[in-house]
Amino acid sequence: MCVHSFRMMRLACCTALLFVLRLLVGLPWYQVLPAILIFYLGSGGWNFLDIFAKTVVKWLMCLGIIILSYLFSYSNVFFCSFSAASVLLRVKLNVRRHLREKNTIPKIFAETVHRHGDKTALIFEGTGERWTFRQLDEYSNRVANLLLERGFKEGDVVALFMENRSQYVGIWLGMAKIGVEAALINFNLRLDALVHCVTISNAKAVIFGSELTDDRLFYIYTSGTTGMPKAAIVVHSRYYRMAALVYYGFRMTSDDVLYDCLPLYHSAGNIVGVGQCLIHGMTVVIRKKFSASRFWDDCVKYNCTIVQYIGEICRYLLNQPVRDTERQHRVRMALGNGLRQSIWEEFMNRFNIPQIAEFYGATECNCSLGNFDNKMGACGFNSQILPFIYPIRLVRVDEETMELIRGPDGVCIPCKPGEPGQLVGRIIQNDPLRRFDGYVSQTATNKKIAHSVFKKGDSAYLSGDVLIMDKYGHMYFKDRTGDTFRWKGENVSTTEVEGTLSRLLDMKDVVVYGVEVPGAEGKAGMAAIADPSHSTNLEKFVKDMEKALPPYARPVFLRFLPEVNKTGTFKFQKTELRRDSFDPSAVSDRLYFLDSSKGRYVQLDEELYRSILSGKCKL
Numbered sequence: 001m002c003v004h005s006f007r008m009m010r011l012a013c014c015t016a017l018l019f020v021l022r023l024l025v026g027l028p029w030y031q032v033l034p035a036i037l038i039f040y041l042g043s044g045g046w047n048f049l050d051i052f053a054k055t056v057v058k059w060l061m062c063l064g065i066i067i068l069s070y071l072f073s074y075s076n077v078f079f080c081s082f083s084a085a086s087v088l089l090r091v092k093l094n095v096r097r098h099l100r101e102k103n104t105i106p107k108i109f110a111e112t113v114h115r116h117g118d119k120t121a122l123i124f125e126g127t128g129e130r131w132t133f134r135q136l137d138e139y140s141n142r143v144a145n146l147l148l149e150r151g152f153k154e155g156d157v158v159a160l161f162m163e164n165r166s167q168y169v170g171i172w173l174g175m176a177k178i179g180v181e182a183a184l185i186n187f188n189l190r191l192d193a194l195v196h197c198v199t200i201s202n203a204k205a206v207i208f209g210s211e212l213t214d215d216r217l218f219y220i221y222t223s224g225t226t227g228m229p230k231a232a233i234v235v236h237s238r239y240y241r242m243a244a245l246v247y248y249g250f251r252m253t254s255d256d257v258l259y260d261c262l263p264l265y266h267s268a269g270n271i272v273g274v275g276q277c278l279i280h281g282m283t284v285v286i287r288k289k290f291s292a293s294r295f296w297d298d299c300v301k302y303n304c305t306i307v308q309y310i311g312e313i314c315r316y317l318l319n320q321p322v323r324d325t326e327r328q329h330r331v332r333m334a335l336g337n338g339l340r341q342s343i344w345e346e347f348m349n350r351f352n353i354p355q356i357a358e359f360y361g362a363t364e365c366n367c368s369l370g371n372f373d374n375k376m377g378a379c380g381f382n383s384q385i386l387p388f389i390y391p392i393r394l395v396r397v398d399e400e401t402m403e404l405i406r407g408p409d410g411v412c413i414p415c416k417p418g419e420p421g422q423l424v425g426r427i428i429q430n431d432p433l434r435r436f437d438g439y440v441s442q443t444a445t446n447k448k449i450a451h452s453v454f455k456k457g458d459s460a461y462l463s464g465d466v467l468i469m470d471k472y473g474h475m476y477f478k479d480r481t482g483d484t485f486r487w488k489g490e491n492v493s494t495t496e497v498e499g500t501l502s503r504l505l506d507m508k509d510v511v512v513y514g515v516e517v518p519g520a521e522g523k524a525g526m527a528a529i530a531d532p533s534h535s536t537n538l539e540k541f542v543k544d545m546e547k548a549l550p551p552y553a554r555p556v557f558l559r560f561l562p563e564v565n566k567t568g569t570f571k572f573q574k575t576e577l578r579r580d581s582f583d584p585s586a587v588s589d590r591l592y593f594l595d596s597s598k599g600r601y602v603q604l605d606e607e608l609y610r611s612i613l614s615g616k617c618k619l
């Protein structure tokens, strides 16, 4: 063979190899180039056939190494995909079985009582009371009998309106035992809001806690409205599914002790927390109200291994002075949702918590996600290798209006890795895992459902939240519905800015929102900062902020107030703040305006306000 044609062969082989590795296998350049170099050098002898035989061996070894390293970098993702798939399958089969056997939560609880009998089921921090599984069972039987005596029957709705009490779980369970559905009412509600809530729930009666009336154990008020029967069985399967996904997904055991200081009228406290007791036989410590200063003391006292968090709770814990108990506990996992990425690592390190079990999912959502592999900052994972096992995806939206962006064929456009999009879940009506039961009110349901999302003619549930997915399938929360605003042509995520500002301001409560300024395109950023002690140094704040945030994300207006309003689940309330805007005559708090020419915040008075409105003062 002549030298020339031999060289040509080598070149052709290299090109073919390049083609295969880069385009077919999709390896990055830094893996492809060394492979080709090795091949090229290896095949550099004088007898092509002889050399070729030897090179094939080297080439195969080289390919083997590449494949191994490829598999290794993805091994976590493989593991995660298969474990997520097996958890889903397991929960799905269990739900099927429970539906087939017509099992309800009380029936499942009966098995739990059978297995765990005299083990402690609930501990009530505050009174120190302990109930065993058997006692809880007996108490709920008494409730069920009492309700039956009073003429309640399957399908009736009864509103439960009481503070976190020892009796809460028992009453709820007792109602479930005779098929009476509980409408859990936020006990912070008063007057009109309370009446409204009870009315829309179609409740036939209300059970008050004794602390809200008088000395009676509980008081039943029967209103004139008739109950609206619902398929209680579905409600039970949903309760089971939520509790079980968390239990199996995060590999909990019945020996764990869970600390639950969340409100019991909310699904996080009642299902994700107490559900572990009723269904899986775990001991659950219930605290009447979240207390940042007592949190770790309680965990030490009761040997808690799992703590639940929600909303801003983690930040309140970080805000506390250092105390010994914060590292002396046995907590191995923090379970919840809403941990901000800006404090994630600090939270794990300071309190010595090995695992953050962050999950995502509204009660009625069919796109629950979980961060099953302790990935920093992620709220969930959806396998890119086995995407068919869980039909959810991110689709392109206008982040400000949340409107879906559709392709020429009218179908939504899936996002690429790294591209923010709204999380949607396909609705498959005959699959109990993916049904959409909707809300009681029909109009509310319509807003949550869109058609032609995955393919033409299908329907999907809209989560209303914007997430970002990386190439492996980890999902990161970006912003909530309508919270993103546009300023200077850029999208500002209020969640991100809140996290950054709060970190710069020693973990103060910071609420960020966009306000309209006449004549200006988009919305200007405004931050409400809770600063009861007037301890903010504005000059230092501006310097730090300039380093941490791009110009368009820096709040144009600041409002310092004693405290910001929160919901019962520790989320900020923005509606009133947005409405008050930056008008000094409407707001009695201190207001500031970012004077970009001077690079500092100046007090916002009537005169400045007028010159901003008239456009004289440039933003």
Ligand SMILES: *[C@@H]1O[C@H](CO)[C@@H](O)[C@H](O)[C@H]1NC(C)=O
Residues within 6 Å of the ligand: 301, 302, 303
């Ligand atoms: C916590 O664990 C310790 C040691 O295992 C034990 O002595 C103590 O009784 C436990 N406390 C509770 C409340 O279970």
Ligand SMILES: *[C@@H]1O[C@H](CO)[C@@H](O)[C@H](O)[C@H]1NC(C)=O
Residues within 6 Å of the ligand: 238, 241, 363, 364, 365, 366, 367, 368, 425, 432, 433, 434, 435, 436, 437, 438, 461
């Ligand atoms: C889908 O949404 C419905 C809403 O009610 C829910 O019942 C169902 O469990 C959800 N499916 C999944 C997979 O989350």
Ligand SMILES: *[C@@H]1O[C@H](CO)[C@@H](O)[C@H](O)[C@H]1NC(C)=O
Residues within 6 Å of the ligand: 397, 398, 399, 400, 489, 490, 491
């Ligand atoms: C802001 O979001 C919209 C869609 O929501 C997108 O079209 C636009 O490119 C985004 N702008 C930037 C600067 O990212």
Ligand SMILES: *[C@@H]1O[C@H](CO)[C@@H](O)[C@H](O)[C@H]1NC(C)=O
Residues within 6 Å of the ligand: 561, 564, 565, 576, 577
């Ligand atoms: C907080 O809530 C109270 C009671 O609803 C309301 O009067 C007050 O204006 C709210 N404060 C702010 C800053 O929105």
Ligand SMILES: CC(=O)N[C@H]1CO[C@H](CO)[C@@H](O)[C@@H]1O
Residues within 6 Å of the ligand: 124, 125, 126, 127, 163, 164, 165, 166, 211, 287, 288
């Ligand atoms: C378990 C628990 O915290 N129970 C409390 C519920 O509320 C009443 C009245 O506010 C308290 O007396 C209980 O101790």
